Amino acid sequence: MDKVRIGIIGVGNMGKSHTEYLVKNQVSHAELTAIVDTDPSRLDWVRNNYGSSNIQLFDNLDAFYASKAFDAVIVATPHYNHPEAAIEAFSHGYHVLVEKPAGVYTRQVREMNEAAAKSGKAFGIMFNQRTNPLYQKLRDLVTSGELGEVRRTNWIITNWYRSQSYYDSGGWRATWAGEGGGVLINQDPHQLDLWQWTADMMPKRVRAFCGFGKYRNIEVEDDVTAYVEYENGATGLFVTTTGEAPGTNRYEVSGDNGKIVIENDQLTFWRLRTPEPQFNREWKNGFGQPECWKCEIPVVGAPGPQHKGITQNFVNHILNGTPLLAPGEEGIKGLTLSNAMHLSSWTDDWVNLPINEDLYYEKLQERINSSTFKKETKELQMDVKGTH
Template identity: 60%
Template structure:
């Protein structure tokens, strides 16, 4: 069996797990043949935690030019994802990027164009798309069982982070280093699942992003956003890294009932008839459509990184469809960029976001920043910032 030669660039927390996944033979049809990191301590880690004949590179250009890899998994800090992906596509290399796709939609659009021109398999690590729980939610919505969507609500406050987390590296929780806070880091998977399960994007967003509300950081750690959809449905998205104990509750209300995801369980409050039909025909004043509470037996599996990697390799080998196409990465990013821009401008923002305006405002945040970290406990971390 011919194995796809895979390389990993960025050997931090997430990159290290991908290295072990591939090096231990857990991905069928793939062989880890090269890694790249500029961090000496991570290179030493690679030498002591991997087996077999593997090439180690410190320079990204040499890595792409001389490694001989056919596919690359990019697990570097946020800003570098689009540029590295474009370099890989130019070399005819398949790409799987960690989330986020990038920090601003302007360069992600360029990356997506490069991916299309290359004809290579391009995936993104949206591992929650492989979670049977959210796959079932998507099926119930898009099959029409829930009826037309009226409202969506997601409270994501179970992503608590202490100050020590933010102090773990210089780049973390800065506009220049990470490009954002809870929206771009902890809640981006939720933003993707939000639009993926419903099957459509918001039309407009009005958001309040509180900067350093609970932590000594220069980016947001608390967000409340109101969205409107083309069909006049509305939604609310709330997230924070400063609440404990937190909540993770996702509700989708439709013409035929309500779906609730909480505590890794899915409940369908199913109406026996359309609410709109009931409203039009019921004549007794006070009343409510009949409904049944249905506990849907589906197991939640959150750690699905291996499934996304395997799906990507299978697509390279057999041409099978991707569960998380890389070009989809712009959708959650578009939502997060719109939330930031809405908060910065103190106004409602239409989607897709004005990519040039967002880039301009982000650069202003970076160039005018006077924030300095009072304490950095570890300046050598080489992590993606995805956790």
């Protein structure tokens, strides 16, 4: 096997993006051979733009899978459907690369992870920000011990400004039935993943305060302040919103040896000449603090290959056993953080990790049932189950 044949499930915005770079052969040893979508206009878009390409088009999954025209699938459906679509692909014996987020609630994502493990097939998730050298370097400085033990994480990510007209552009937008959440599930999946991936640890408990429709006429969260505690005693803060302008994107990680800041596409290491614990033990003169050097860390290649990079890594994994940069099983980690923030706000209390998945599902269903978007969840997904 010297090439991976790829089929795409769903040709919305992201499905179109994947189609474009694959048709242009921007992922080596990969070939786009099949696409399935129940919306005729989307299949027409493929015909009109890539009609000369050797891509088989299907309007239902039965025919799609029966064709055996591919070795792996990219799941690019609405996010409620990600786990279901991935599980079905695994059941047919295919490798799966799923779009982010992994799903809406961890219980369904856990089922997807179990299906992946049982299948023995390759399983990746489109966390394309993991290809960004800025975050790769931060993770390296943390995991190598250069920063020392992590003491605090702090991410202010408020540059997600969205107007009311954005939310009004689709009845499914910013509804519990349509999207399953707001800024946490729509805009922040990458940051929530990077938060735990770069610090190389998950919190042990979360206390969050979410504003639901605080700045816009929507039913989901558009403003979040979350405080977390880690097993080693470190603490963290995550602040996000779609209602502020101008916004900020500043990520700071403090450790025994100083602090690292990512802002404006620059990584700065404020490095202590003497680790703080050592300085504290040895300093006997009252006021004083460790000598600190401002180090502008050179990072080449940002923002990285992004979606194409994750797909290339996925193909290399299938062909050569290259380790996955974004294993699909890790999608549950960032989703756990967003679920915990929701649940903490809904119950007005701390949430311990792992979260009570049944309680979260129960609370989510209450909101889906009263959602302004009245369609059943099954109807709002891209139903490509076939004609039966």
